[in-house]
Amino acid sequence: MTTDTRETIMSAARKMVQTRGYNGLSFRELAKEVGIKSASIHYHFPTKGDLGAALAKRYTEDGLEYLAGLRADSDELNVWIKGYTDIFRLALVNDNRMCLCGIMSAEYDDLPPEVRTEVDGFTELNVRWLTEVLSVCRPQLSLEERQEQALAIYAAVEGAQLIARGRADISVFDRTIATYRSAGLLP
Numbered sequence: 001m002t003t004d005t006r007e008t009i010m011s012a013a014r015k016m017v018q019t020r021g022y023n024g025l026s027f028r029e030l031a032k033e034v035g036i037k038s039a040s041i042h043y044h045f046p047t048k049g050d051l052g053a054a055l056a057k058r059y060t061e062d063g064l065e066y067l068a069g070l071r072a073d074s075d076e077l078n079v080w081i082k083g084y085t086d087i088f089r090l091a092l093v094n095d096n097r098m099c100l101c102g103i104m105s106a107e108y109d110d111l112p113p114e115v116r117t118e119v120d121g122f123t124e125l126n127v128r129w130l131t132e133v134l135s136v137c138r139p140q141l142s143l144e145e146r147q148e149q150a151l152a153i154y155a156a157v158e159g160a161q162l163i164a165r166g167r168a169d170i171s172v173f174d175r176t177i178a179t180y181r182s183a184g185l186l187p
Contacts, residue, residue, distance in 0.1 A: 006044045008034055014055055018097035022052055022107045022115065049112030052104070056118030059100045060125055063087075067129045077137050081186055084130075085177050088161045092170050102158040126154040137187040156180055 012033045017025050025048060031038040045051035070083040091097045101122035104111060111119065130150035131143070138146065157177070164173035180186045 005034075005036065005040065009036075009041055009044055009051075010055060010058065013051055014059070014100060015095075015097070017052070017055060018091065018100050018103060019095065021103050023110055025052065047112075049114050052111065052115040053118045056101055056104060056115060056122060060118060060122040063122060064125055067125070071132075077133070077187055080133055084133075085157055085186070088157050089170065089173055089177075092161060092164055092173055096165055096168055098165055099158060099161060102161065105158075106162075123154065127151050130154060133187065153180075153185060156185055 009030065013025060013030055016030060016033070027038045027041050027048065031041055034041075041051070045054065066087060067084070070080050074080065088099055091099055101119045104115065104119045105123070108116060108119070127147060127150045130153050131146045134141065134146040134149055138149070141149070157180075160173050160176035160180070163176065164170055177186070
């Protein structure tokens, strides 16, 4: 089995989870999608939990790279925040999918511990990044206040994505994000 097979499995599994959720992830259906036997998936990922944790970990690593790039490429607060909300919007544009860790969070009680750990890491990444952004635009707030606002922003953006997906209407996301801005939730 090659690294390419592992990456192909992860790519197909990511799409499946973003569309159906973790509970909708089936090794049998995944094997059919990839064109391999189920045993080949088990070779790379012995359990569904191993695959779910690998997906969430990769998603978090990709998110970290993206968010770091936003701040490295611009000093403009509005560019950072637009880039932040745009990545959630992109999932909707891409076959009306959800944020991988957001949809997994909705199934949190059903997740194996190793997947929960990685999903929690994604939430922590978002809150940490948003807290840093808030330290630039709302320096008068205490660290605790910035962290609380950061969590509220993350939850609100995930929620906007969820509602827009449920309605299969990206304009719901766009209008909600605009409302968050005008209400002052988003800097």
